[in-house]
């Protein structure tokens with residue numbers, strides 16, 4: 389693994405912010421925004437709550453042939469992150485230079501970019 393210029397830029401320029409989840413007022417279920425209705429009980433009163441921002445990698449894949457518009461960013465890693473809040477999300481993963489990503493690795497939230505993509509970096 390190596391870091392691309394784009395990944396270094398994200399790490400340099402990201403401002404510290406919270407990873408925000410949606411929480412159902414009726415049943416307490418947590419899920420990823422945007423959400424307009426609870427997928428558990430159908431409740432429509434949802435609150436924003438801050439997640440810890442820590443998670444573990446459930447799976448990942450390396451994108452070598454990216455969609456148009458991301459060509460300059462390849463190769464890059466996309467993975468599914470399992471949060472302790474029992475919510476999974478798909479995110480770009482910034483690896484450590486010189487080390488492979490392993491399933492189960494810890495990952496920390498970096499930012500949600502202007503395209504709505506979540507970015508995490510390996511935390512250990």
Ligand SMILES: [Zn+2]
Pocket residue numbers: 412413414415416417426427428429430431
């Ligand atoms: Zn609910």
